Amino acid sequence: HMTRVIPMLAPLFDRMTTRDIARRFKASEALQFFEDQVIPLTSKHLLSFAAPDPPYPSLPYDYYDRWKYLDPDFVEQWAVYREPPVPRHIRILREICLYPWLFRIVSSIRRIASILCRGWTTLICILS
Numbered sequence: 631h632m633t634r635v636i637p638m639l640a641p642l643f644d645r646m647t648t649r650d651i652a653r654r655f656k657a658s659e660a661l662q663f664f665e666d667q668v669i670p671l672t673s674k675h676l677l678s679f680a681a682p683d684p685p686y687p688s689l690p691y692d693y694y695d696r697w698k699y700l701d702p703d704f705v706e707q708w709a710v711y712r713e714p715p716v717p718r719h720i721r722i723l724r725e726i727c728l729y730p731w732l733f734r735i736v737s738s739i740r741r742i743a744s745i746l747c748r749g750w751t752t753l754i755c756i757l758s
Contacts, residue, residue: 633696637704638668640696641711648713 633640642663645655655663697705697712705712727733 634699636668637700640700641708642668643696644713645711649716 633643642655642660645653645663646660648654693716695715723736727736
């Protein structure tokens with residue numbers, strides 16, 4: 631919710647929490663971005679500001695749209711840092727896996743698929 635007050639936090643948070651591991655900031659990169667981009671563009675008063683609790687129910691970090699209330703020009707300029715919404719199939723799997731017995735079924739299916747895929751890869755390597 632602080633991205634409404636300090637817009638530069640949106641690209642920082644999205645790059646720190648992206649599902650694409652290769653694009654995710656390392657700690658040193660996040661600090662460097664914060665020092666280079668956030669601090670110079672933010673007043674000292676806001677940086678020392680203790681954020682109040684949001685007046686609405688909190689959402690998980692990857693469901694909250696940090697960019698929703700920001701200036702469209704800002705969003706366009708920093709679009710490369712923007713994390714796409716959580717895909718529908720992942721949201722459905724997360725809901726399914728909230729139930730322990732369904733979680734065990736999904737885990738079993740993934741384990742079996744992993745074994746089968748490894749077998750197919752080996753077979754293809756042998757045949758080629």
